[in-house]
Amino acid sequence: MAHDHKPTLPTRCTECQQLMDSPIACAACGTLGELPADTFDSFELFGQQRSYDVDVEALHRKYLALSRVIHPDIAGGEASEQRRQALNLSAELNRAYETLRDPVARAAYMLSLAGGPSASEMKTVPQSLLGEILVLREAIEEARESGDATTLQTIKQEIAAKRQVTLEKIGDLARQMECWSGDIRRQLREQLNIIKYWNSLLEQIPVNLAEAARTGQGAT
Numbered sequence: 001m002a003h004d005h006k007p008t009l010p011t012r013c014t015e016c017q018q019l020m021d022s023p024i025a026c027a028a029c030g031t032l033g034e035l036p037a038d039t040f041d042s043f044e045l046f047g048q049q050r051s052y053d054v055d056v057e058a059l060h061r062k063y064l065a066l067s068r069v070i071h072p073d074i075a076g077g078e079a080s081e082q083r084r085q086a087l088n089l090s091a092e093l094n095r096a097y098e099t100l101r102d103p104v105a106r107a108a109y110m111l112s113l114a115g116g117p118s119a120s121e122m123k124t125v126p127q128s129l130l131g132e133i134l135v136l137r138e139a140i141e142e143a144r145e146s147g148d149a150t151t152l153q154t155i156k157q158e159i160a161a162k163r164q165v166t167l168e169k170i171g172d173l174a175r176q177m178e179c180w181s182g183d184i185r186r187q188l189r190e191q192l193n194i195i196k197y198w199n200s201l202l203e204q205i206p207v208n209l210a211e212a213a214r215t216g217q218g219a220t
């Protein structure tokens with residue numbers, strides 16, 4: 001989709017002249033990249049086009065490979081300057097990885113790169129959502145108090161399905177990167193706001209439902 005995005009990578013290693021597929025470090029000779037924090041975006045750190053569709057397994061493999069190269073005990077050696085550099089690169093790599101591997105964080109990040117709005121700039125959700133959330137929250141409370149694990153399980157599946165629909169909307173909107181009008185960006189922000197509600201409801205339903213129901217019963 002984003003194939004016409006002008007690639008800034010790969011660049012050549014200053015030491016061994018090999019093509020580097022990440023500015024973090026040269027995989028061939030282990031030379032560390034020199035990054036000021038804001039030079040490269042998270043996609044560029046992984047040598048990727050800016051696109052919502054990320055191969056998470058490939059991302060993970062690359063993360064492990066780069067982590068090995070820049071591990072402070074390996075790359076840092078004795079020199080404290082190099083060690084500090086390795087630590088900084090490591091922190092940036094971790095941050096980029098956490099952002100790109102999670103589809104919601106990735107979409108939110110792409111939205112921020114495109115100019116927002118941010119969560120604090122736009123808090124809107126559909127009117128109907130808040131009422132729906134309230135009803136579900138009460139249903140969860142009630143089921144927990146009466147020790148009804150079956151109902152909790154049903155509610156959990158219902159919310160998970162709603163969350164999935166929201167996640168798919170987020171994906172559809174984030175894939176429209178090339179024509180990100182202000183309207184699409186606001187729609188994406190709204191869906192990102194909505195998914196927080198589903199996440200927080202799901203957090204109210206503990207993993208062990210039978211246990212939760214018993215605890216709920218005991219607590220009242």
Ligand SMILES: [Zn+2]
Pocket residue numbers: 013014015016017018026027028029030031
């Ligand atoms: Zn090199």
